[in-house]
Amino acid sequence: MALLPTTTLDAVAPGEQVTILTLRGEGAVTQRLAEMGMVPGAHLTVVRYAPMGDPLEISLHGYHLSLRRREAALVEVSRCR
Amino acid sequence: MPVTPRQTIALIGNPNTGKTTLFNALTGLRQRVANYPGVTVEQKLGELQIDGTAVNLVDLPGTYSLAAISPDEMITVDTLLGQQAGAPQVKGILAIVDASNLPRNLYLVSQLIECSLPIVIALNMMDLALAKGVAVDAARLSERLGIPVIPTCAHRGTGIVEVRRALANLCNGRVPVDGPRFPERVEGALQGLQRALASLALQLGRSIQRVEAERILIDTEGLAARRLIDKIPAFGVQLTAWRQQATENGSLAGLEAIIRYQWIRQVTDVAMTQMTSARKTVSDRIDAVLTHKILGTGIFLAITAIVFQSIYTWAVPLQDGIDTVLGWMGKHVTSLLPAGALQSLIVDGLIKGVGSVLVFIPQIALLFCFIALLEDCGYMARAAFLMDRLLSRIGLSGKSFIPLLSSFACAVPGIMAARTIDNRRDRLATILAAPLMSCSARLPVYTLLIAAFIPPTAYLGGWIDLRGLTLFAMHLVGICVAIPVIWGLKCSVLRGQPAPFVMELPSYKRPSLRLVAFRVYDRVHAFVRRAGTIIAAMTIVIWALAYFPHEATQAHAIDSSALGRIGRFAEPAFAPLGWDWRIAMAAIAAFPAREVVVAAFGTIFHVGAEVSETSPGLRAALQTATWPDGRALFTLPVALSLMVFFALCCQCGATVATIRRETNSWGWAWFTFGYMTALAYAGAFAVYHIAIALGG
Numbered sequence A: 001m002a003l004l005p006t007t008t009l010d011a012v013a014p015g016e017q018v019t020i021l022t023l024r025g026e027g028a029v030t031q032r033l034a035e036m037g038m039v040p041g042a043h044l045t046v047v048r049y050a051p052m053g054d055p056l057e058i059s060l061h062g063y064h065l066s067l068r069r070r071e072a073a074l075v076e077v078s079r080c081r
Numbered sequence B: 001m002p003v004t005p006r007q008t009i010a011l012i013g014n015p016n017t018g019k020t021t022l023f024n025a026l027t028g029l030r031q032r033v034a035n036y037p038g039v040t041v042e043q044k045l046g047e048l049q050i051d052g053t054a055v056n057l058v059d060l061p062g063t064y065s066l067a068a069i070s071p072d073e074m075i076t077v078d079t080l081l082g083q084q085a086g087a088p089q090v091k092g093i094l095a096i097v098d099a100s101n102l103p104r105n106l107y108l109v110s111q112l113i114e115c116s117l118p119i120v121i122a123l124n125m126m127d128l129a130l131a132k133g134v135a136v137d138a139a140r141l142s143e144r145l146g147i148p149v150i151p152t153c154a155h156r157g158t159g160i161v162e163v164r165r166a167l168a169n170l171c172n173g174r175v176p177v178d179g180p181r182f183p184e185r186v187e188g189a190l191q192g193l194q195r196a197l198a199s200l201a202l203q204l205g206r207s208i209q210r211v212e213a214e215r216i217l218i219d220t221e222g223l224a225a226r227r228l229i230d231k232i233p234a235f236g237v238q239l240t241a242w243r244q245q246a247t248e249n250g251s252l253a254g255l256e257a258i259i260r261y262q263w264i265r266q267v268t269d270v271a272m273t274q275m276t277s278a279r280k281t282v283s284d285r286i287d288a289v290l291t292h293k294i295l296g297t298g299i300f301l302a303i304t305a306i307v308f309q310s311i312y313t314w315a316v317p318l319q320d321g322i323d324t325v326l327g328w329m330g331k332h333v334t335s336l337l338p339a340g341a342l343q344s345l346i347v348d349g350l351i352k353g354v355g356s357v358l359v360f361i362p363q364i365a366l367l368f369c370f371i372a373l374l375e376d377c378g379y380m381a382r383a384a385f386l387m388d389r390l391l392s393r394i395g396l397s398g399k400s401f402i403p404l405l406s407s408f409a410c411a412v413p414g415i416m417a418a419r420t421i422d423n424r425r426d427r428l429a430t431i432l433a434a435p436l437m438s439c440s441a442r443l444p445v446y447t448l449l450i451a452a453f454i455p456p457t458a459y460l461g462g463w464i465d466l467r468g469l470t471l472f473a474m475h476l477v478g479i480c481v482a483i484p485v486i487w488g489l490k491c492s493v494l495r496g497q498p499a500p501f502v503m504e505l506p507s508y509k510r511p512s513l514r515l516v517a518f519r520v521y522d523r524v525h526a527f528v529r530r531a532g533t534i535i536a537a538m539t540i541v542i543w544a545l546a547y548f549p550h551e552a553t554q555a556h557a558i559d560s561s562a563l564g565r566i567g568r569f570a571e572p573a574f575a576p577l578g579w580d581w582r583i584a585m586a587a588i589a590a591f592p593a594r595e596v597v598v599a600a601f602g603t604i605f606h607v608g609a610e611v612s613e614t615s616p617g618l619r620a621a622l623q624t625a626t627w628p629d630g631r632a633l634f635t636l637p638v639a640l641s642l643m644v645f646f647a648l649c650c651q652c653g654a655t656v657a658t659i660r661r662e663t664n665s666w667g668w669a670w671f672t673f674g675y676m677t678a679l680a681y682a683g684a685f686a687v688y689h690i691a692i693a694l695g696g
């Protein structure tokens, strides 16, 4: 099995689909992200970054969510394919 | 027949799922607002007729989860669990679920299932789900959850009758059982914690249900645990032990989410089918334009300009109309009543007082019309998305943009618009800085003083002149001061972790005009009722100060009035700004509304109160006013100091009253008044002395 490249969500380019591996941290922010469906195994697509580079828009579980890069940096993902 | 206490059903669901629409459809707008002390959360209480008996329905603010981090969220949970002081005991839950976004909506449902209350689910937005190519089978969902599930399209009124029928059987319905199961370890810790809490029931003054115990155990930064430890500090150690017992490593909250989403997966496998493969929806295509780097930014600026321009200019004819009607009423009363205290009270006190409330209505209504339209079609979330980066530099988020922008027209609707900011500290910082934005009520002051004292020197071949530049500079003063103020607030009284900006971007939809009309009505009504009374009262107080003690023989009664005396008394305090007692008096008289200063100048400098900022008589009177020793009173430094004072001060009763209403605290209202007055004084002082030093 080939090793899938892993990275954090803030380093993913628009249009790319990724799978969540883990969610770092224990605080309220992490909890909110998890409640919104960012759990290990969930697939998400980075839709776009805002014109000034932050925040970013992702789509998961069939809906769209916006979050800042600093929150996205808490999400470890692996690229699909 | 025995009188039974009325039963209460809570309406709860994720934000933007149609709760208010469903609530209005069910209650037919028979509702009142419950405002719990401490935090501003308005819960709408409505009355619902089921088979001839009245039942209360509470419209709770939208929430994604029962894990409460802010006080507002805690109130929702407390109301649900019957722990909110003053709120009625909830006997059943009407959970609203967005069918077009089922998995995430089921997260809250999975928590509600554990509340030991009977539940009915309204499966709303069935039309949107279909449009998205998602088929949700209500019957299978109902079977899987053991809960009645009613498909609805709340905005068209479909399914309302069925919801009502299901609610009739709700309160004696059975409690659902089939929720997600925690691993044994967590379950064991949870039960242990519950036993420990049960033995503390006496000390706590209440018993704690399983759902709350779950929140105490899992939410390390949540309010449920914090409030318990605040009450019984010794319990902290024990709680940590239970948490360690529940999980060896890793976050308990993360584990909870994993388990719940596993359960959700099982449910959606049974009840939901994706009919078409995920393709670009219309909403995605609109979004590609509206959040485009160049196009999107351009459209955003255009929309902003239209909103701003309209509240700035479209409201003016309406406001002038109100002024005309009130002026006509005043003349009528003057001709009907004999001159004297009563006539003056009605004309200068009551009619002016009511007028100073009414003039705000066109701007509030227009602004909320725009906000409701933009919010309802889904654009507002995109505006926040586009502006977030800019505002995050001063510690706010994109959600503060519209409130701050609106404040350039008028701080009152701007402050009210801050309700859309869910983070309490961000919301307060926005509210406290909003009055610094240069509102349209400052224009008369600027116009008068600029026309009288700033020469119309032209630059760049007549494209701009010094007067225009001064006006522009006055607008900049507010922004330049607001930036350090917000920054300072966020480092001091409103210090805390930066709020996460995790925001749903809803799909675009056609706005519902009924909902827009309802929101406009709601805001105007709230303003008139809560803020209006205070403004009118303050206007009458100032009238009394300017009227009494009354000596009819005096040509200029105001000079000898209480206000005149206050002006003379306060003169030394204002001397460092270059002002004499008459200017001081005008500034004090303008406390309820800063634009009153123009009329006050008219009265004080003996032109009569029937003046406007453009009347040449008043301009000349100001230009020729002198100190007792014959020096000109209004020099350029004095005019500048006065303008800067009015740029920064909070001379607006409506603003103070609105802050009090929106924060539910006189403390924040007076804090704003205090800090702005201090800034205004310091700013005027600095400008006066700098202008003198530069040889003005």
Ligand SMILES: Nc1nc2c(ncn2[C@@H]2O[C@H](COP(=O)(O)OP(=O)(O)OP(=O)(O)O)[C@@H](O)[C@H]2O)c(=O)[nH]1
Binding pocket: B014, B015, B016, B017, B018, B019, B020, B021, B022, B061, B062, B124, B125, B126, B127, B128, B152, B153, B154, B155, B156, B376, B509, B510, B511, B512, B515
């Ligand atoms: N397509 C569609 N739109 C709906 C339906 N029900 C409500 N809406 C629309 O959804 C939008 C949001 O409705 P609201 O009633 O304000 O939602 P809410 O849950 O009260 O929102 P918050 O108070 O912000 O949490 C409005 O534009 C409604 O007209 C529905 O069944 N189908």
Ligand SMILES: [Mg+2]
Binding pocket: B019, B020, B021
């Ligand atoms: Mg609502």
